[in-house]
Amino acid sequence: MDKRLEEYARLAVRMGANLQPGDTMLLRSPVDCAQFARLIVKEAYDAGAREVFVNWNDDAIGRMKYLYAADDVFDKFNEWEKIQYDTLTKGKFVLLTIYAEDPEALKGVDPDRIKRYQMVRQSALKDFYDKMMASEYSWNLVSVPVPAWAKKVFPEMSEEDAMEALWNAIYETLRIDGSGNAVARWEEHTKRLRDKCDKLNALKLKTLHYETELGTDFTVDLPEGAIWCGGADKNKQGTYFIANMPTEEVFTAPAKYSGNGHIVSSRPLCLNGTLIQGLKFTVENGKIVKAEADEGLDTLNKVLEVDEGSLYFGELALVDYDSPISNQKLVYYNTLFDENASCHIAFGAAYPDCLEGSDGLTSEELEARGLNDSFNHEDFMVGTAKTQITGITRDGQTVTIFKDGNFAL
Numbered sequence: 001m002d003k004r005l006e007e008y009a010r011l012a013v014r015m016g017a018n019l020q021p022g023d024t025m026l027l028r029s030p031v032d033c034a035q036f037a038r039l040i041v042k043e044a045y046d047a048g049a050r051e052v053f054v055n056w057n058d059d060a061i062g063r064m065k066y067l068y069a070a071d072d073v074f075d076k077f078n079e080w081e082k083i084q085y086d087t088l089t090k091g092k093f094v095l096l097t098i099y100a101e102d103p104e105a106l107k108g109v110d111p112d113r114i115k116r117y118q119m120v121r122q123s124a125l126k127d128f129y130d131k132m133m134a135s136e137y138s139w140n141l142v143s144v145p146v147p148a149w150a151k152k153v154f155p156e157m158s159e160e161d162a163m164e165a166l167w168n169a170i171y172e173t174l175r176i177d178g179s180g181n182a183v184a185r186w187e188e189h190t191k192r193l194r195d196k197c198d199k200l201n202a203l204k205l206k207t208l209h210y211e212t213e214l215g216t217d218f219t220v221d222l223p224e225g226a227i228w229c230g231g232a233d234k235n236k237q238g239t240y241f242i243a244n245m246p247t248e249e250v251f252t253a254p255a256k257y258s259g260n261g262h263i264v265s266s267r268p269l270c271l272n273g274t275l276i277q278g279l280k281f282t283v284e285n286g287k288i289v290k291a292e293a294d295e296g297l298d299t300l301n302k303v304l305e306v307d308e309g310s311l312y313f314g315e316l317a318l319v320d321y322d323s324p325i326s327n328q329k330l331v332y333y334n335t336l337f338d339e340n341a342s343c344h345i346a347f348g349a350a351y352p353d354c355l356e357g358s359d360g361l362t363s364e365e366l367e368a369r370g371l372n373d374s375f376n377h378e379d380f381m382v383g384t385a386k387t388q389i390t391g392i393t394r395d396g397q398t399v400t401i402f403k404d405g406n407f408a409l
Contacts, residue, residue: 002167004171004177004178005035005039007178007180007182008039008142008176009042010043010183011182011245012043012140012142012245013043013047015183015186015242016140016241016242016243017138017139017241018094018239018240020048020094021047022048022050022092023048023049023093023094024049024050024052024091024092024093025044025051025052025093025094025095026085026095027040027041027044027096027098028055028057028095028096028097028098029097030056030057030058030059030098030100030101030146031056031057031058032100033100033144036098036144037098040096040098044096053088059101059105059148059273060105062105062106063106063109066106066109066110066113066114066117067109073117074113074117075116075120076120081124082124082125085128089127089128089131089136089137092237094138094139094241095132096140097139097140097142098142099141100143100144100146100149101146101148101270101334102148102149102152102273103275104274104275105273107275109273111301111302114272114302115302118272118375119306119307122306122376123375129375133350133351133377134352134359135234135235135236135353136235137235138235138239139241139243140244140245141243141245142245142336143334143336145163145166145170147162147163149334150162153165153169153330169328169330170337173246173328174245175189189231190231190242191231193230193231193247193249193250194231194232196228196230196250197230199409200250200252200409201228203391204395205222205391205393205399205401206221207220207391207392208222208389208390209389209392210261210387210388211388211390212264212382212383212386212388213385214264215262215264215280216261216262216263216382217261217262218259218260218261218263219260219261220254220255220259220260220313220316221254221258221259222253222254222255223253223254223256223355223369223370224369225356225357226255226356227252227354227355227356228250228354229251229252229353230247230251233353236359244340246325246336247340248325248340249317249339249344250317251315251317251354253314253315253351253354253355253372254315254316254372256286256312256370256371257286258285258286259283259286259313260283260284260285260286261282262280262281262282262283263283263382264279264382265278265279265380265381266342266383267331267342267381268333268338269296269335269378269379269381270334270335271299271300271303271378272302272303274299275296276293276297276299276300276380277295278292278293279293279300280292280293281347283313286313287311288304288311291304303376304347306374307374308374309348309372309374309375309376310347310348310375312348313347313350314346314348314350315344315346315350315351315377316345317343317344317345317379318343318401319339319340319343319344319383320405320406320407321342321385321387321404321406322405322406323341325341326341341381342381342382342384343381343387343389343402344382345379345380346378346379347378347380348375349373349375349376350366350371352371355369358371384405385405386404387402387404388400388402
């Protein structure tokens with residue numbers, strides 16, 4: 001077995017999720033990733049897990065459900081699934097998800113079925129996801145290749161060669177070379193991200209203005225007390241974890257009703273198993289008033305219809321164009337990677353940790369302070385080689401944040 005795979009499992013469990021002795025883990029994994037899932041489970045028990053539960057999923061079976069299941073299936077969520085999630089989060093708990101799917105697994109599926117099921121699922125599991133967004137427990141998201149995804153990234157290669165090429169690309173993004181030094185490299189990397197956050201937080205920014213050569217011209221405010229986060233997060237028990245691996249971003253929350261202008265995506269967005277190409281938003285007073293796309297518009301519109309909060313923004317994330325994933329010059333068709341190759345914005349829910357004094361606040365109290373709430377949180381990419389971002393501080397100073405695609409601080 002490739003030593004890099006074992007190192008990856010160790011990194012995900014011990015630094016990503018940062019499982020502590022006595023924790024219960026829920027692992028969510030595609031069946032195609034069973035080998036890696038077994039390594040994760042073994043590593044979790046070696047780290048002192050009390051018990052590990054595995055929820056399996058499969059692209060082909062998921063597609064068949066959306067195509068052939070009875071129509072009323074998509075208007076209800078199984079109570080036994082809700083009980084599992086609610087029960088697990090009452091104790092010492094970590095969540096680890098292997099995100100690996102065919103980017104077009106649900107192409108051609110009725111987007112209304114997807115929308116309806118997404119709404120009932122998110123509603124049933126709102127408490128679970130609210131706790132995730134507030135970092136009440138540690139969680140980690142990683143990816144490994146599956147054939148359909150690998151062929152999408154490397155269409156000119158055979159399936160075997162595409163899988164190998166995607167593995168190598170992913171290991172590179174994760175700073176894994178088989179030497180066993182990945183944890184030390186990630187400690188250095190998260191410190192660099194923390195240093196960027198410190199510089200941004202010291203500015204006490206009030207407004208950001210985005211401009212790109214693709215047509216983005218967007219101005220947005222930050223709420224009073226906004227915090228820039230990045231790298232390692234800390235759960236409510238004081239344990240540090242890294243939610244996304246890889247990660248190259250620092251991020252904050254926008255003031256819900258403040259955004260105005262036009263936003264043009266710079267990379268495809270894989271949304272509910274469908275690729276959204278050429279995404280464009282027109283925004284007035286923080287709200288998406290017009291959505292356009294060259295491909296996948298029906299799916300995009302159905303996601304935006306999930307709730308009112310889906311039409312507002314919850315995250316502003318900054319990523320250098322000159323960064324490891326961007327420099328690979330690959331389109332991954334996987335948001336975990338593509339968002340870390342580009343500055344990105346998310347429509348939907350904001351992270352409460354991006355606001356000073358947010359602990360214990362209700363959704364209504366967070367919204368009163370300027371944060372958006374939604375069942376959705378969908379990142380889409382806007383950064384380019386020519387991205388310019390100008391900031392205005394709360395004392396009226398103008399600061400260049402990004403110039404020609406990279407941090408200027």
